[in-house]
Amino acid sequence: MNKASPVAQTATHLGMGTGMTHCVFGKNAEAALQAVKSEAARLESLLSCYRPESEISRINRSAGVQSERMSQDTYEVLAHAARFSTVCGGLFDVTIGPLVALWDYKNRSDLPEAARIREVLPLVHHQDLLLNSDAGTAELRRSGQSIDLGGIGKGYASAKILEVFKSFEVVSAYTNIGGNVAALGTKPDGTLWSVGIQHPRQENRLIGAVSIADKAVVTSGDYQRYFVDRSGKRRHHILDPRTGYPAESGLASVTVVADDATAADALSTILFLAGMSQGMELLQRFSGAEAILVDTDMTVFVTPGLRNHFQTEAGTRVYILNA
Missing domain, CATH: 3.10.520.10 (ApbE-like domains)
Structure with missing residues (x-):
């Protein structure tokens, strides 16, 4: 008799401003899905610049004033962002927050005035993000600067969710955060x-x-x-x-x-x-x-x-x- 194929368990919910879907196979699937939903909410509470209580919002409010102590996750994602910014010569820039706010794609139907863009542009400079690994702190050098993790945050969350799957001994799963897909292993049949x-x-x-x-x-x-x-x-x-x-x-x-x-x-x-x-x-x-x-x-x-x-x-x- 053929062994029955494991049944997929899925969870769909909102988070990080988008829809998330997680699919898990195995005996610990239900517990893993509950843990993953909690992890997604935890990361959003740390990393979202749209949450006033988040650590990223705290850095943004303190721009040009003082450094802020970060959790390991927030420090880690900022360190990744700084590395990518350096490697690509600033093409990727996590301090792009002032420009994102100016363009405001949720509410805008025409482009901002050129003078406003010229005014905001000097605030975008990845080298003004100062990280202190010994103290675990982050700081923006100038007032008016702000961090936006839109180009890296969902990827970081996907990586952390795969770690949660692994902690439940899951070997076959995927997560989809608004089109950012990360897979663990293969499908149960090996495909x-x-x-x-x-x-x-x-x-x-x-x-x-x-x-x-x-x-x-x-x-x-x-x-x-x-x-x-x-x-x-x-x-x-x-x-x-x-x-x-x-x-x-x-x-x-x-x-x-x-x-x-x-x-x-x-x-x-x-x-x-x-x-x-x-x-x-x-x-x-x-x-x-x-x-x-x-x-x-x-x-x-x-x-x-x-x-x-x-x-x-x-x-x-x-x-x-x-x-």
Whole structure:
């Protein structure tokens, strides 16, 4: 008699400003899901700049005044952000909070005045985030500066959720935080997880899917949050810290596949901002990270490590990039 396949247990809830779905197989699935929901709420209470009581909000309120002692998690995610900012020369910048607030994508239907952008732009400077590892403190150098973890926070939360799964001896699970997917192991039958990648211009269509095990898959795109301004131009939410305006890199979406969910989240933003050529140079600095890039003509470019793991929809032009 064939052994019955384990039954999946799932949980769906809101958190970090988005929907979260977790799927777990195994005897401890129910307890693991309860723990994961608690962990997601705990991390949001620490890291959300929209929560006045969070540690990130505390740093922002103390900008230019004093340092603030951080929990290990908050310090860790800020240290990751500082490292990525340095590696990419500031393309990724966790101090982008003043620009995010100015553009206010939830309520805005036209772009801010150019003078206001010029006024706010000097406040965005990743080297003004001062971290003291001995004291466990963080500080922003100048008044008016603020941290926004939108480019790395969900990835960090995904990584922490996988740690919770492992603590319950789960070997087959995934978490999806607003499209940030991280998988533990394979499916119970040994087959790979398949993660769909949204078509950047057709809402209910995929442009392809990637097969993974023990990997994270994160996409950054110009279709996730945007408005069309009075001149008919799409103004998406991925702001370039060098210009103060939405990035214009020739890309419509970037999906990064990596062992670590925090890295996948940051790198998807970095590559989107960098564009094809510079992005591929930066990606080579991160061992094991692969990418799927879609340009504004809807042509798909895939790095060599995903050659046998990416399946595209019929009619899509796909090119395998040189190693």
